[in-house]
Amino acid sequence: MAAGVDAGRLLLPRCRDCGIVQYPLRELCRNCLGDTLDWVPVSGDGTLLSWTNVHTSLEPFFADHAPWPVGRVKLECGPLVIAHLAIASPDTGMRVRVLPHRDLSDVAVLIIVPESDAAVTGPVADLLPDVP
Amino acid sequence: MRSPYTGIAVTTPVSFGYTRYSEHGAPWFLGGVLRELLRQSGINKADIDGLAVSSFTLAPDTVVALTEYLSLSPRWVEHLPYGGAGGVIGLQRAARAVQNGDADIVACIGGDTHRREGFRDLVSNFSSFSTDSVYPYGAGGPNAVFAMITRSYMERTGATREDFGRICMAQRFNAGHHDAALFREPLTLEAYLDARPVAEPLHLFDCVMPCAGAEGFLVMSEHRARSLKLPRARIGAIGERHNAFPDDDVVLRGGWALYRDALYDAAGLGPADMSMLQTYDDYPVIVMLQMEGLGFCGRGEAPDFVRRTPLTFDGGGLPHNTCGGQLSAGQAGAAGGFLGLVEAIRQLTTPDLRNAVPNARTALISGYGMVNYDRCLCTAAAILGKGES
Numbered sequence: 031m032a033a034g035v036d037a038g039r040l041l042l043p044r045c046r047d048c049g050i051v052q053y054p055l056r057e058l059c060r061n062c063l064g065d066t067l068d069w070v071p072v073s074g075d076g077t078l079l080s081w082t083n084v085h086t087s088l089e090p091f092f093a094d095h096a097p098w099p100v101g102r103v104k105l106e107c108g109p110l111v112i113a114h115l116a117i118a119s120p121d122t123g124m125r126v127r128v129l130p131h132r133d134l135s136d137v138a139v140l141i142i143v144p145e146s147d148a149a150v151t152g153p154v155a156d157l158l159p160d161v162p
Numbered sequence: 163m164r165s166p167y168t169g170i171a172v173t174t175p176v177s178f179g180y181t182r183y184s185e186h187g188a189p190w191f192l193g194g195v196l197r198e199l200l201r202q203s204g205i206n207k208a209d210i211d212g213l214a215v216s217s218f219t220l221a222p223d224t225v226v227a228l229t230e231y232l233s234l235s236p237r238w239v240e241h242l243p244y245g246g247a248g249g250v251i252g253l254q255r256a257a258r259a260v261q262n263g264d265a266d267i268v269a270c271i272g273g274d275t276h277r278r279e280g281f282r283d284l285v286s287n288f289s290s291f292s293t294d295s296v297y298p299y300g301a302g303g304p305n306a307v308f309a310m311i312t313r314s315y316m317e318r319t320g321a322t323r324e325d326f327g328r329i330c331m332a333q334r335f336n337a338g339h340h341d342a343a344l345f346r347e348p349l350t351l352e353a354y355l356d357a358r359p360v361a362e363p364l365h366l367f368d369c370v371m372p373c374a375g376a377e378g379f380l381v382m383s384e385h386r387a388r389s390l391k392l393p394r395a396r397i398g399a400i401g402e403r404h405n406a407f408p409d410d411d412v413v414l415r416g417g418w419a420l421y422r423d424a425l426y427d428a429a430g431l432g433p434a435d436m437s438m439l440q441t442y443d444d445y446p447v448i449v450m451l452q453m454e455g456l457g458f459c460g461r462g463e464a465p466d467f468v469r470r471t472p473l474t475f476d477g478g479g480l481p482h483n484t485c486g487g488q489l490s491a492g493q494a495g496a497a498g499g500f501l502g503l504v505e506a507i508r509q510l511t512t513p514d515l516r517n518a519v520p521n522a523r524t525a526l527i528s529g530y531g532m533v534n535y536d537r538c539l540c541t542a543a544a545i546l547g548k549g550e551s
């Protein structure tokens with residue numbers, strides 16, 4: 031996933047045998063059990079299924095930044111993804127885009143943004159290093 | 163059709179050691195239950211030849227290490243990794259072991275300790291999928307996942323917070339008549355609605371409080387239970403299903419729908435014949451999914467069902483989570499998957515309970531466990547009946 035960050039696009043493993051895109055990450059295809067998975071660019075476009083704001087977090091960063099917005103997206107390419115939500119007025123069923131970013135700890139994370147604007151705004155922006 | 167559970171007795175309900183935090187290890191709780199099982203049944207430790215255990219904080223040990231810790235030499239052991247479905251599935255495994263002669267008396271025990279810093283370790287390492295793909299996103303643990311399920315359910319069915327509040331208030335009333343529950347003071351609708359948000363639409367009283375504690379019971383032949391003069395329940399039917407409906411994008415049902423007809427057919431009973439319902443109440447929306455999945459109402463109809471059905475132990479409607487459930491008793495880790503089953507056994511075998519369900523003859527107990535990624539994977543349900551005395 032981290033490999034896609036610098037290119038600004040979402041990379042996920044796809045089964046070479048049956049074409050199913052995999053998430054959460056795994057070493058075997060969830061469908062045909064084949065073990066030849068290729069990391070390929072996929073569309074981050076999808077539909078917001080639900081969301082919440084986490085007020086009570088077990089990690090100090092999120093507790094300090096509460097309430098922290100999180101969403102769940104059905105990607106057009108197949109998988110269901112839970113990710114940080116950078117949308118000011120989320121609405122069930124709205125079209126969204128999921129993109130990878132490198133967070134303050136240099137870990138690749140997924141962020142849900144509006145379909146029309148890839149800029150990360152709101153509380154989730156605090157998760158990212160300042161871009162010069 | 164699955165063969166019936168003929169000749170099996172379920173006895174000796176034990177709830178043990180509930181407390182908010184504890185510095186004891188898991189074996190103190192699990193062994194404490196065993197001590198109570200032996201004391202209340204009059205059985206010698208050496209006669210326990212089967213042991214089934216569910217515990218998170220026993221790790222890295224399993225039931226195998228516990229045999230040495232407690233100096234038992236069972237000829238049958240089972241470790242139960244089913245979380246909230248562990249009690250019912252433990253009952254199923256134990257009953258088959260006794261039927262098949264693999265064990266004569268099985269102790270089924272679920273429980274956990276709860277150290278002040280322990281919950282974060284448990285949640286952050288709960289499953290490989292959640293460690294990689296859920297926990298990093300807000301670190302809300304299961305609250306975030308179930309908040310999103312609850313929002314979807316409300317949007318699809320029109321359920322309101324007041325509907326969830328009815329479930330929580332009835333359980334709190336029941337807890338007021340069960341001394342082991344950690345929360346026994348009445349809960350008003352105002353207090354429920356005014357509670358602080360945890361992960362919207364979930365607020366404080368929608369969420370269980372993690373605690374320490376343990377639960378257990380014995381499984382043996384009816385013949386053995388009769389000779390020991392133990393009041394007993396019998397098993398009408400048991401069903402289970404794991405990772406049901408994996409292609410549902412929005413999680414609004416569990417595996418119960420796939421086996422409930424077989425369950426009722428095997429028991430020769432229907433939902434209307436149940437004296438009580440004990441569900442796994444990690445969140446009230448999951449209670450609703452179980453009421454629907456087990457046929458007490460249709461899909462999406464649970465909000466209306468709880469509006470018109472009293473859920474208290476003495477309300478004449480459907481007595482539900484009669485000891486207060488986890489929402490009032492606290493969630494003692496894996497004991498949460500035993501709580502409703504042990505309460506059902508207690509209701510069917512123990513006279514003069516303060517929270518006694520009037521004329522209790524039957525019970526439906528439901529389990530739901532293990533959020534691996536974005537839903538619980540294990541479901542199980544059992545029908546118990548009062549044994550002849």
Ligand SMILES: [Zn+2]
Pocket residue numbers: 045046047048049050059060061062063064
């Ligand atoms: Zn495949």
